[in-house]
Amino acid sequence: MPYVISFLEGIITFISPCLLPMLPIYISYFAGGGARSIKRTLAGAAGFVVGFTIVFTAMGTLAGTLGSFLKEHQTAVNLVSGLVVVLFGLNFLGVFRLNLFRGAHGPADTREMGFFSAMLFGVIFSLGWTPCVGAFLGSALMLASQQGSTLMGTLMLLAYSLGLGIPFLLSAVLIDKLKSTFDWIKRNYRAVNAVCGGFLVVIGILMAGGMLERLLGLLS
Secondary structure (H helix, E strand, C coil), X not given: CHHHHHHHHHHHHHCCCCCHHHHHHHHHHHHCCCCCCHHHHHHHHHHHHHHHHHHHHHHHHHHHHHHHHCHHHHHHHHHHHHHHHHHHHHHHHCCCCCHHHCCXXXXXXXXXXXXXXXXXXXXXXXXXXXXXXXXXXXXXXXXHHHCCCHHHHHHHHHHHHHHHHHHHHHHHHHCCCCHHHHHHXXXXXXXXXXXXXXXXXXXXXXXXXXXXXXXXXXXX
C-alpha cells in the first residue's frame, strides 16, 4: 500500500502547475522540431523517463538506507517526516511560499534527441526539476525513509517514478487528443492544488502520529 501512495504522488506531480503547462514543450523537443513522429517522440520520452527514474530511485535508495540506520528512533523519524510533509502540503495550498520549491522554468534548448541523449537530458533535468516537484517528491522520500529498508526505499521511489512516467509516455503519444483534458486541469488549478495540498497534509499528520503504517496495514 505505501507503493500505491508513492505512485499516486507521482501522478499528482504530473498534473501539478510546475510540470503540466510545460508538457507540450518537452514533447516538441522529443519530436525533433519537425513533423511529429510517434516512434521518435515515444523513444525520446522513454529516454527522458528512464533518466529521471534513475535519479529519483537513487534518492529512494539513500532515503531507505538512512531510514534503516534510524529504525531504532522510529518515533522521532515519524514525527520529523510527518511535519516535513505537512509543511510541503501547506506550501502547496498556498498558506505560505517557499522559494526552495521554485525550479527551472523550462527545458534546455535541445534538438533531435535520441533515446540516450533524452535519457541524459532526464538525468540532468531531474536535478533542476527537484525543487519544482519538491512537495510530492519530498513526501515520497519521507515515506521511504520511514520504511527502514534500502530495498523498500528504492522500490517506493520506483513506484513514484512510474506514477510520473506512465502519464508522460501516454501524453507523448496522445497529446493532441488530450489537449482538452489538460486545458480543463489548467483552468481548475486552484481546486487541483487544494486537493493535492490537502492530500499531503493528511498523509503528513498520519505519518507524524505513527498512524499511517497501521492504516496501510489494515488496508493491505
